[in-house]
Amino acid sequence: MAALLGLRRYALHIATVLALGLVLAAAGWSAANEREAAIDDLSHEQAVLATAVAAVFEHRLADRASRESGTEPPPRGPLTDVEAIELLGGARRLEDRGELMVLVARPGERGFLTTDARVIPSMRLHAAAEARASTVTLPRDEAVSFGLPPRRAVAGIATVSPTEVAGERPRGRWTVVVMASTARVRSREDHEERRLAVTVFVAAAVVTAFGALARRRQRAALEIERRTAIAIVEGEKDAALARAEKMAALAALSTGIAHEVGTPLSVIVGRVEQVLARVPDDERARQALGIVVEQVERIQRIVRGCLALARGEAPLLVRASPEKLAERAVDLVRHRFDKADVVLVIRADADLPEVSCDPSLFEQALVNVLLNACHASPPGSEVVLSVSPAGRHALFAVEDEGSGISPDVAEQATEPFFSTRREQGGSGLGLTIAREIVTHHGGELTIGRREDRSGTRATLTVLIA
Ligand SMILES: Nc1ncnc2c1ncn2[C@@H]1O[C@H](COP(=O)(O)OP(=O)(O)OP(=O)(O)O)[C@@H](O)[C@H]1O
Numbered sequence: 001m002a003a004l005l006g007l008r009r010y011a012l013h014i015a016t017v018l019a020l021g022l023v024l025a026a027a028g029w030s031a032a033n034e035r036e037a038a039i040d041d042l043s044h045e046q047a048v049l050a051t052a053v054a055a056v057f058e059h060r061l062a063d064r065a066s067r068e069s070g071t072e073p074p075p076r077g078p079l080t081d082v083e084a085i086e087l088l089g090g091a092r093r094l095e096d097r098g099e100l101m102v103l104v105a106r107p108g109e110r111g112f113l114t115t116d117a118r119v120i121p122s123m124r125l126h127a128a129a130e131a132r133a134s135t136v137t138l139p140r141d142e143a144v145s146f147g148l149p150p151r152r153a154v155a156g157i158a159t160v161s162p163t164e165v166a167g168e169r170p171r172g173r174w175t176v177v178v179m180a181s182t183a184r185v186r187s188r189e190d191h192e193e194r195r196l197a198v199t200v201f202v203a204a205a206v207v208t209a210f211g212a213l214a215r216r217r218q219r220a221a222l223e224i225e226r227r228t229a230i231a232i233v234e235g236e237k238d239a240a241l242a243r244a245e246k247m248a249a250l251a252a253l254s255t256g257i258a259h260e261v262g263t264p265l266s267v268i269v270g271r272v273e274q275v276l277a278r279v280p281d282d283e284r285a286r287q288a289l290g291i292v293v294e295q296v297e298r299i300q301r302i303v304r305g306c307l308a309l310a311r312g313e314a315p316l317l318v319r320a321s322p323e324k325l326a327e328r329a330v331d332l333v334r335h336r337f338d339k340a341d342v343v344l345v346i347r348a349d350a351d352l353p354e355v356s357c358d359p360s361l362f363e364q365a366l367v368n369v370l371l372n373a374c375h376a377s378p379p380g381s382e383v384v385l386s387v388s389p390a391g392r393h394a395l396f397a398v399e400d401e402g403s404g405i406s407p408d409v410a411e412q413a414t415e416p417f418f419s420t421r422r423e424q425g426g427s428g429l430g431l432t433i434a435r436e437i438v439t440h441h442g443g444e445l446t447i448g449r450r451e452d453r454s455g456t457r458a459t460l461t462v463l464i465a
C-alpha cells in the first residue's frame with residue numbers, strides 16, 4: 001500500500017522520465033534511419049565515380065593495346081603495377097587520405113592495387129565484382145586493412161571490358177573500385193545526435209521547470225482553498241455555538257418566566273372562581289369571567305409546553321384537524337388584524353388529513369407568524385393563511401402584501417433576539433419560538449420574499465398523523 005502511494009506520488013516524475021526516454025528512442029531511431037540513407041547515398045556516389053574512373057581506365061587500356069598491336073615500336077610486355085596505376089591517370093586526384101581511395105584489380109585476381117602500389121587482397125570486393133554488383137559495404141576491420149579509419153567503408157565497383165593485351169594472362173575483366181569511409185557520415189550523425197539530445201534535454205528541462213512552477217502555484221491555490229474552507233467551517237461552528245448559547249440563555253429565561261408567571265396565573269384563576277361564585281345570576285359577567293379563565297388556562301398550557309421544549313422534552317402529540325388549528329390561530333389574532341385594517345382569510349384544501357401536534361403550541365407558532373404578517377401589512381391589504389398537503393406533511397403558508405423581506409433579514413429572522421422592530425416593541429423571539437415549536441413537531445419553518453408579488457411568505461410544516 002505504502003509502495004503504491006509512493007508510486008502515485010512520483011507518478012508525474014516517472015511519466016516525465018518515460019516520455020523523455022520515448023522521445024530520445026524515437027529520435028535515435030530516426031537518426032539511425034537517416035544515417036543508413038546517407039550511407040546508401042554515399043555508396044551510390046562511389047558507384048558513379050567508379051563508373052567514370054573505369055571509363056577513363058578502359059579508354060587508356062584500349063589505347064595502349066592499339067599501340068602494342070600497331071606499328072609503334074616495340075611492345076612493352078605485360079602491364080606492370082606502375083603502368084596500371086598510371087592508366088588511372090587523373091582519377092588519382094580524387095583520392096583523399098583516410099577518406100577516399102581508388103583501386104584497380106587485374107582480371108581474375110583477388111588482390112586490389114592501390115595508387116601507392118600496395119596490393120591488398122579482398123574476397124568481399126572480388127566476390128562483389130564477380131557478381132557484377134555496383135556497390136558493396138566493407139566492415140570496419142576490412143576498411144582498416146585498406147588504410148581507412150576504423151569505420152564501415154562503402155565501395156563503388158565498375159568493371160572494364162577485356163582488351164586484347166599482349167602478354168596479359170588470364171584474360172578477363174579489370175575491376176575499378178572507388179572506396180570511401182563512412183567516418184565523416186558517422187561523425188556528422190554523431191554531432192546531429194548530440195545536438196538532438198541537447199535540444200530534447202533543454203526542452204524537457206524547460207517543460208519540467210514550468211510544470212514544477214505550475215504545480216507549486218496549484219498547491220498554493222489549494223492551500224488557500226483549504227484554509228478558506230476551514231475558516232468557513234470554523235465560522236459556521238462559531239455561529240452555531242453562538243446560537244446554541246443564545247438558545248440556552250433563552251431556555252433559562254423562559255424557565256424563569258414560566259416559574260414566575262405560574263403563581264400570579266394561579267392567583268388569577270382562584271380569584272375569578274371566587275367572583276364567579278358571587279355572581280350566580282349575572283350571565284354576562286359569568287361569560288366574561290369564563291373567557292378570562294379559558295385564556296389563563298391557555299397561557300398556562302403554552303407556558304407548560306414551552307417549559308417542556310426548553311427542557312428538551314418532546315411535545316404531547318394529539319391528532320388535530322389542520323383547518324381547525326388555522327381557525328383557532330386566526331380567532332386569536334383577528335382583533336389585531338381588524339385594528340390594523342388588514343383582511344385575514346383562510347384558504348384550506350378540502351379533505352385535509354389530520355396532523356399530529358400539541359395544538360396549543362402549534363397554534364402559538366401560527367399566531368407568531370400571523371402577527372408578523374400583520375405588522376408588515378399596510379392598511380387595506382390582505383393576508384392569506386393557506387393550508388395544503390405536502391407529502392408527509394401539512395403545509396401552512398402565511399402570505400402578506402407588505403414590502404417583503406431581504407435575503408439578509410430572512411436568513412437571520414429566526415435567530416433569537418433578532419428584530420428590525422425594536423422601536424415598535426419587537427423582542428425578536430416570535431420566529432425563534434415558532435421555529436422551535438415547528439422543529440419539535442418534525443416540521444420546518446421558512447421565510448422569504450413572495451415570488452408572485454411584493455410581500456413575504458412564511459411557511460410551517462407539521463407531520464400528518
Ligand atoms: N412578514 C414579515 N415581513 C417582513 N419582515 C418580517 C416578517 N416576519 C418577520 N420579519 C422580520 O423578521 C424579524 C424577526 O421576527 P420575529 O417575529 O422573530 O421578531 P419581531 O417580530 O421583530 O419581534 P417579536 O418578538 O415581538 O415577534 C422581524 O423583526 C422582521 O424584520
Ligand SMILES: [Mg+2]
Binds near residue numbers: 426429430
Ligand atoms: Mg414577531
